[in-house]
Amino acid sequence: MAVTLTIDRQTVTVPEGTTVLDAARQAGVVIPTLCHFPGLSSPGSCRVCLVDIQGARTLQPACVTKVAPEMVVRTTSKAAREARRLSVELLLANHPWDCNACTRNGSCELQALAQEMGITEVRFPYQREPVPVDTSTPALVRDMNKCVLCRRCVAVCQEVQGVGSLAPRARGFDTVIGAGVGEELAEAVCVQCGQCAAVCPVGAIYEKDAVEDVWAALDDPKKHVIVQTAPAIRAALGECFGCAPGTLVTGKMVTALRRLGFQKVFDTNFTADLTIIEEGTELLGRLQRAIVDKDPEVRLPMFTSCSPGWINYMEQFYPQLLPNLSTCKSPQQMFGALAKTYYAQKAGIDPASVVVVSVMPCTAKKFECERDEMKASGFKDVDYVLTTRELGDLIKEAGIDFMSLPDGEQDVPMGMSTGAADIFANTGGVMEAALRTVYELVTGRPLPMDQLHVKPIQGLQGLKEAAVTFSGCVSEWSFLEGVTARVAVAHGLSNAHRICQEVAEGKAEYHFIEVMCCPGGCIGGGGQPRPTTDAVRRQRIGAIYAEDEGRPMRKSHDNPAIAAIYAEFLGKPNGHKAHELLHTHYHDRKTKA
Ligand code: FES
Numbered sequence: 001m002a003v004t005l006t007i008d009r010q011t012v013t014v015p016e017g018t019t020v021l022d023a024a025r026q027a028g029v030v031i032p033t034l035c036h037f038p039g040l041s042s043p044g045s046c047r048v049c050l051v052d053i054q055g056a057r058t059l060q061p062a063c064v065t066k067v068a069p070e071m072v073v074r075t076t077s078k079a080a081r082e083a084r085r086l087s088v089e090l091l092l093a094n095h096p097w098d099c100n101a102c103t104r105n106g107s108c109e110l111q112a113l114a115q116e117m118g119i120t121e122v123r124f125p126y127q128r129e130p131v132p133v134d135t136s137t138p139a140l141v142r143d144m145n146k147c148v149l150c151r152r153c154v155a156v157c158q159e160v161q162g163v164g165s166l167a168p169r170a171r172g173f174d175t176v177i178g179a180g181v182g183e184e185l186a187e188a189v190c191v192q193c194g195q196c197a198a199v200c201p202v203g204a205i206y207e208k209d210a211v212e213d214v215w216a217a218l219d220d221p222k223k224h225v226i227v228q229t230a231p232a233i234r235a236a237l238g239e240c241f242g243c244a245p246g247t248l249v250t251g252k253m254v255t256a257l258r259r260l261g262f263q264k265v266f267d268t269n270f271t272a273d274l275t276i277i278e279e280g281t282e283l284l285g286r287l288q289r290a291i292v293d294k295d296p297e298v299r300l301p302m303f304t305s306c307s308p309g310w311i312n313y314m315e316q317f318y319p320q321l322l323p324n325l326s327t328c329k330s331p332q333q334m335f336g337a338l339a340k341t342y343y344a345q346k347a348g349i350d351p352a353s354v355v356v357v358s359v360m361p362c363t364a365k366k367f368e369c370e371r372d373e374m375k376a377s378g379f380k381d382v383d384y385v386l387t388t389r390e391l392g393d394l395i396k397e398a399g400i401d402f403m404s405l406p407d408g409e410q411d412v413p414m415g416m417s418t419g420a421a422d423i424f425a426n427t428g429g430v431m432e433a434a435l436r437t438v439y440e441l442v443t444g445r446p447l448p449m450d451q452l453h454v455k456p457i458q459g460l461q462g463l464k465e466a467a468v469t470f471s472g473c474v475s476e477w478s479f480l481e482g483v484t485a486r487v488a489v490a491h492g493l494s495n496a497h498r499i500c501q502e503v504a505e506g507k508a509e510y511h512f513i514e515v516m517c518c519p520g521g522c523i524g525g526g527g528q529p530r531p532t533t534d535a536v537r538r539q540r541i542g543a544i545y546a547e548d549e550g551r552p553m554r555k556s557h558d559n560p561a562i563a564a565i566y567a568e569f570l571g572k573p574n575g576h577k578a579h580e581l582l583h584t585h586y587h588d589r590k591t592k593a
Helices: 020-026 078-093 109-116 152-160 195-199 211-219 237-241 250-260 268-291 308-317 319-324 331-347 364-368 388-397 419-425 429-443 493-504 534-549 560-570 576-582
Strands: 002-007 010-015 050-053 072-074 140-142 166-169 176-179 205-207 224-229 264-267 354-360 384-387 463-469 484-491 512-516
Touching (some): 002 020, 010 020, 020 050, 211 384, 211 388, 250 388, 264 268, 264 331, 268 419, 268 429, 268 560, 308 364, 319 493, 331 364, 364 384, 429 512, 463 493, 493 512
Parallel strands (some): 002 072, 224 264, 224 354, 354 384, 484 512
Antiparallel strands (some): 002 010
16 A cells, blocks of 8 residues: 655655655655665664654654654754764764774765764763774674674674674673674684675674785785686676776776786686586586486585585585585686696796785685685685775775776686676576586587576576476487476575575475575675665676676687686596596584584
8 A cells, every 4th residue: 555645845655664764765865874774674773864753752763664644754854953963973972983094984884974964073982992803704804893783784694694693792882793602703603705794884894804915915026916806896896986886897807907917817707617517517427326327325406516605604504415515616716726737837837926816706705715625736726815895995006097997808718708607696697507508518409599598597586496308318418308407596595594494304306506695696795895785786687697698608618718628637527637626525514503
């Protein structure tokens, strides 16, 4: 039912159940907010959005107050203005005034509110006891001295990710946001996804900065520093320079990286294509064992393994399903292992001098590259991981006028890729890329270019599924003739939990399941420019599909650089060398849970 009300003398009609905040936005009225974040439940705690509602005894928070028929709202009354200002002043009184030295200087929502409200001094004394900054994990830093208790991090960790690592402790003035039962995040059950850092309005949670390490490597003349960029970066980096979400900046990104001094600018897309060959071969092998050999040991459905937050989740919440996980490393780690073997050998460079820098949308990648399993090259395969935000900072610090840069192209061979690799960036993309290749391998027939998209697994619905029936097979995989492959896609760990539960209970009849830790997949990663809302996710996904559709090659097995690496170096897919460098195993870490 529609509700008609008045906001600042404007008549607005909205659906029943709409909040005053959303109704106001629809009418073009901006009410300031802090604890509220689109897509998360609002605790209504910060009181920054107070408005005057005619007939109400007190001012009401617009973010949690529902509209009512004939309601009359004033957002600019003296009482509302003064109350909102007082709310911000009280937050500032409890917040360190070291903005110039804060990672969020210039992007802090509290700073922006103070500026908008013209607050230049705070009338109340600072009384907070300092607490140590938590730097215990390789991915995230928590500085609770700066926490404004908005609880966005708690909501995203519990509601969206279903992890529940963060929760308020104590009450009233003593309230703090704690991680697990210990003092440090490293002791808690945490998947390092960084969704908390993505929604934090201030500098209380952020990624562990690798910018100085990367500068040091670039400054070292004895080092050969190369960079890989994940598929999702190109659709979001522009936001660091004022572009609208979903602006593709692939060519400018390449030029900027070259100007920063990277000796080769490669592309994680190359190893995304390689992942499709390795993972697709692994899946077909498992299907053969199940269908032809009737091997009772084979584990299906097989889960994708390219999202390190998802791997952390599996290890900590569903270790019994680890045998279902593909043994393929993530494209980031495949790249690192090959950079210090294949590339170093081909280029005649001492692998000990090669420094691999990754630009990733994801904070969990920082954790992943530190894992003991990730040293297949004989060195640490990936040395440093920068998030998209950190790359933006690096480019700004270097004084590069990003928007005026000409387009550049990635280096070969490890910069060559297809549209199938691009779509690794979004939910459903790995599955679609895999199906493009598996269909052709199994049937032995080319898939028409206008039939590459698998619509049922596109979009932001939390759980998606599709089915493909193989027919007319003329390949070594013709045992799949007439078989209908059932696939599923989940993104965001609360959705992953639902599908894991089904698999654990033996109720899931799928063959292959893609899981991405972050909502929307990598385009919504914890290291992407802020804010990431569903509207932003859709725009970035649109850009990624546009990149895919503009490519001359759109199937991983068509990439000639992939054929070359097997011919020159790896041997055959899933072969001995491929296993040594590109595959791994993960471990039960549930004991922490
Ligand atoms: Fe409404 Fe915080 S934004 S109470």
